[in-house]
Amino acid sequence: MAEIAIRNAGKTYGKTTIMQGINLDIRNGEFVVILGPSGCGKSSLLRMIAGLEEISSGEIAIGGQVVNQLEPRERGCAMVFQNYALYPHMTVGENIGYALKVARMPKAERLAKVAATAQSVGLTEFLDRKPGQLSGGQRQRVAMARAIIREPKVFLFDEPLSNLDAKLRVQMRHEIRRIHNQIHATSVFVTHDQHEGMTLADRLVVMNKGTIEQIGTPEEVYEHPASVYVAGFIGSPAMNFLPGRVDDSRAAVVLDDGQIIPLMSAIRPAAGQLVQIGLRPEKLSLAPLGGGALTARFDFAEELGSGRLYHLKIEDVPISVMAAEKHSFGEGQTIGLRFPNDAVHVFDGASGLRLDLHPAPTAAMVPA
């Protein structure tokens, strides 16, 4: 078990820089999820920790030891791959025990460990099968068992659930969390699926274009997104954004169509500053005309079973509202939009950064 310290790490291929200035501290036994769209560098970062890719600049330390120059096998990491990467010609048992075989563990001891590990992930009856004869979920379990058996200091997961169907994905998600709660190994999990991120993580790392946008608990990231990017990435359906300009009193924002949104006293941007107002669909509710802070044009509604997703427009900006109650407005009807005052997120129009006097506490928690 060990903590991971990433200091100013970067990755370049030839002259292209795909990642730079990555600073991240992962505590011992913590489950950290790196979340981002494809191509944001999250997998590269994981592979740099694993030792499968070179670290172009900066350094990575595992358990206090700088591992930049160490081979993967010397770093004490185990990895679960996206496509499982099982050895197709070996049985499940041989797959699970291969690392121990390479490490020259005596056969009897090895087989006992394989049996125990297989038991813990429910694979006992499949030990003699080949991976080709297993279902996706079972293969995933083999991949997990192969990682667990080595008792690694660090578990690395490279989008391990993305090849499973939706139901199995939820099930394996719980399984991974259960295993983590049992063995408490430091874990780094890479995914582009925000649900996986939110449910699994002790802390979330949101990446974009090779840099870290925000680090924080799932709750912090959801409640206080550090930038427009994070705000739009986390949450489903995605947050609504309305462009506007701060008025001369610095206490309210004037939207492009002249409507006014008052700001909470904690936020005091400069007069005339261009901003983006962020409103989460689930914090909004509909009202008859005159019944809310804003007015909007009703477009159409989607039935979701548990609730309804209403689509509106303010000027030409689409707004979605997630609400439980049923409304029957006609298309094009002008209606009111209600929301609590503290549901307003304000971001700088140019940089996209959050304008907030109390930023999410962990956002800049790298110790100096």
Add this chain to the structure above:
Amino acid sequence: MIERTPLLNFATHVILLVGLALVIFPIWLAFVAATHDLRAVNSAPVELWPGPHLWANMQEAWVLSDFGPKFVNTLIVAVGVVVGKVTLACITAFSLVFFNYRGRMLIFWLIFITLMLPLEVRIVPTYAVAANALSPFQVMLDATGLTGLIETVSGIRVALEWNLLNSYTGMILPLVATATGTFLYRQFFLTVPDELVEAARMDGAGPLRFLWDTLIPLSKTNIAALATIMFVYAWNQYLWPLLIITDRANYGMVVVQLSDLVPDQFSTGGGTPTWHLAMAATLMVMLPPIAIVIFMQRWFVRGLINTDK
């Protein structure tokens, strides 16, 4: 393709049967000729049904051609070529696919180009090298003036020589040094997913361990295919042994021996052509390659059924 086209089915079967007959007929004729005695085989019209003399003809041809030791020779060479080729091709392809070094593609293309230069095309230079395998080094020494230098300093004239004529090594090496196998392995290795390589690295397996534990088991069917092709290829060699084996008593190969039995104006000297012996010998020489193909076929089929690559 699932279609109901009885007429087309019938036509394709006819074509198939005609093709089969075309292939089978010469072999059948050879077999029939091997079962008759000298008089019957030379009588017109050609016999189309087997006679009673197969065993006697085979015995006579066996003794006449000294096939006992020649079969052993050929087997040694064929097995040598198979083992050499499978090993060499595997290692070269492994290096070309899984390691990143300067000039990798250049080396691949150099190897690839040799596909266009079969042994028959470069037979004279190959013979020159086989006559003295160290001659390229001698040339280098001479050209750089090192030979003269060494001679003036030590008084010893450097004359490197390693004669491969009349040896198994000389028979085997030129047949091993071709690109076919390397290319076959390379194409297969390229289909091995990167994740598998990385999983092995994470499991702590070094490159050789990965080659031995993962790549070779996965390429079993490729090895079987390559081994079969190379065995038949080496067994059927005629020109190369004819050229470098002058000591036919000790190093003769069966195919060359066989050609001696085939009657022409020199060997029969105007006598009656002994086609029955030539054909009996042909049958015997044909057997090992056929046996190998039939035996190895099981592996191909197994490889085709097991699609869990």
